[in-house]
Amino acid sequence: MNRRSDVVVIGGGIAGVSAAAEISETASVVLLEREPTLAYHTTGRSAALYFGSYGHPDTLPLTRRSMEWFEDPPNVDHPVLSPRGALTVVFSGDLPDLEGGVPITPKEAADRVPSLRAELLVGAVWEPDAADMDVAGIHQAYVRRLRSNGGTIVTSREVTSLTPDAPWQVSTPEGTWQADHVVNAAGAWGDEIARLAGLRPIGLVPKRRTAFMVTAPPDSERWPLVTDAGHNFYFKPDGIQLLCSPADETPSEPCDARPEDVDIAIAIERINDATSLQITSIRSSWAGLRTFAPDGSMVIGSDPDNETFHWLAGQGGTGIQTAPAAAKLLATTLTDASSTAAAPFDPARFR
Numbered sequence: 001m002n003r004r005s006d007v008v009v010i011g012g013g014i015a016g017v018s019a020a021a022e023i024s025e026t027a028s029v030v031l032l033e034r035e036p037t038l039a040y041h042t043t044g045r046s047a048a049l050y051f052g053s054y055g056h057p058d059t060l061p062l063t064r065r066s067m068e069w070f071e072d073p074p075n076v077d078h079p080v081l082s083p084r085g086a087l088t089v090v091f092s093g094d095l096p097d098l099e100g101g102v103p104i105t106p107k108e109a110a111d112r113v114p115s116l117r118a119e120l121l122v123g124a125v126w127e128p129d130a131a132d133m134d135v136a137g138i139h140q141a142y143v144r145r146l147r148s149n150g151g152t153i154v155t156s157r158e159v160t161s162l163t164p165d166a167p168w169q170v171s172t173p174e175g176t177w178q179a180d181h182v183v184n185a186a187g188a189w190g191d192e193i194a195r196l197a198g199l200r201p202i203g204l205v206p207k208r209r210t211a212f213m214v215t216a217p218p219d220s221e222r223w224p225l226v227t228d229a230g231h232n233f234y235f236k237p238d239g240i241q242l243l244c245s246p247a248d249e250t251p252s253e254p255c256d257a258r259p260e261d262v263d264i265a266i267a268i269e270r271i272n273d274a275t276s277l278q279i280t281s282i283r284s285s286w287a288g289l290r291t292f293a294p295d296g297s298m299v300i301g302s303d304p305d306n307e308t309f310h311w312l313a314g315q316g317g318t319g320i321q322t323a324p325a326a327a328k329l330l331a332t333t334l335t336d337a338s339s340t341a342a343a344p345f346d347p348a349r350f351r
């Protein structure tokens with residue numbers, strides 16, 4: 001196994017594989033993932049929605065720019081987006097001004113989702129461009145591209161020590177890799193990787209989000225995602241099931257997140273209050289950690305104290321829909337240290 005490369009990427013979620021694939025166009029890359037399988041953590045636990053108006057204002061352009069890749073993904077023989085639409089329902093106050101959104105009446109909302117209790121609504125915002133993402137297909141597309149460029153993926157390798165000699169010594173219990181650059185795409189563990197490297201943490205906060213499946217009512221396959229303007233719940237069809245969430249954001253240590261019964265109960269109560277669905281039982285549940293920087297935006301670029309250590313962190317709730325554009329930015333700043341393309345996401349803003 002070749003243990004010397006230009007770049008070592010730590011983390012095999014969507015951030016790690018997309019960055020590794022982009023970088024592999026011009027450099028040799030090794031990706032190290034702690035788990036036996038890639039995408040085991042947050043990437044494998046998402047709601048899989050491309051939602052153009054969702055996320056920190058600075059990241060919305062990344063979502064928009066990623067659309068070009070999603071519409072025509074290289075080396076993928078099937079669409080990775082399928083139409084879904086999103087309905088943001090409003091129970092009181094003004095309708096939010098959402099990019100790409102069209103204000104509609106309570107009746108029009110209930111025409112789209114008959115289970116909604118229209119009498120409770122003051123209106124809704126309809127976003128026709130929201131789409132389901134084939135997350136596994138997107139992730140695999142980047143894995144294929146990385147491998148076809150000669151990149152290496154090694155699973156079951158936990159990085160436990162990082163020594164910033166020239167080159168970096170990236171150590172796991174199974175051996176040490178050497179590289180000129182290190183990319184930190186470790187999701188909830190991003191700050192831990194920085195500490196291993198002797199660098200200051202950003203202050204990343206992983207926040208648990210719960211999701212669960214219930215049996216869908218008849219004729220609901222084409223419903224849009226329904227969320228409320230206060231971000232208290234959402235649900236969307238997923239085959240013969242409805243994927244539901246309380247939209248929780250509970251701070252957590254980095255870990256293999258598990259759902260709490262109380263969060264599921266809260267979601268069921270909120271969704272039952274807003275609809276006639278009368279959910280009484282669930283079919284399955286899970287939770288994942290959405291990791292946020294202190295200002296809620298993303299962290300992309302080299303560390304101010306070591307320009308060969310690169311952050312791709314703080315993806316929050318939009319890490320899949322922003323991945324193509326974020327990975328390109330990271331690769332640009334890694335290969336051209338003078339580039340200002342990623343300036344809004346510069347890790348130096350936290351120092």
Ligand SMILES: Cc1cc2nc3c(=O)[nH]c(=O)nc-3n(C[C@H](O)[C@H](O)[C@H](O)COP(=O)(O)OP(=O)(O)OC[C@H]3O[C@@H](n4cnc5c(N)ncnc54)[C@H](O)[C@@H]3O)c2cc1C
Nearest residue numbers: 011013014015034041042043047049159187288319320321
């Ligand atoms: C319920 C839920 C719904 C969501 N819905 C959406 C959505 O609809 N649309 C959207 O765009 N986003 C959504 N997200 C957010 C999205 O899933 C994340 O932003 C994204 O997956 C983050 O990817 P990542 O690669 O940074 O993290 P991860 O997928 O967690 O990958 C990090 C990897 O680093 C590895 N690692 C950590 N430490 C080490 C180490 N020391 N050595 C080696 N490897 C290490 C981990 O094992 C892990 O595999 C959702 C998230 C959740 C939980």
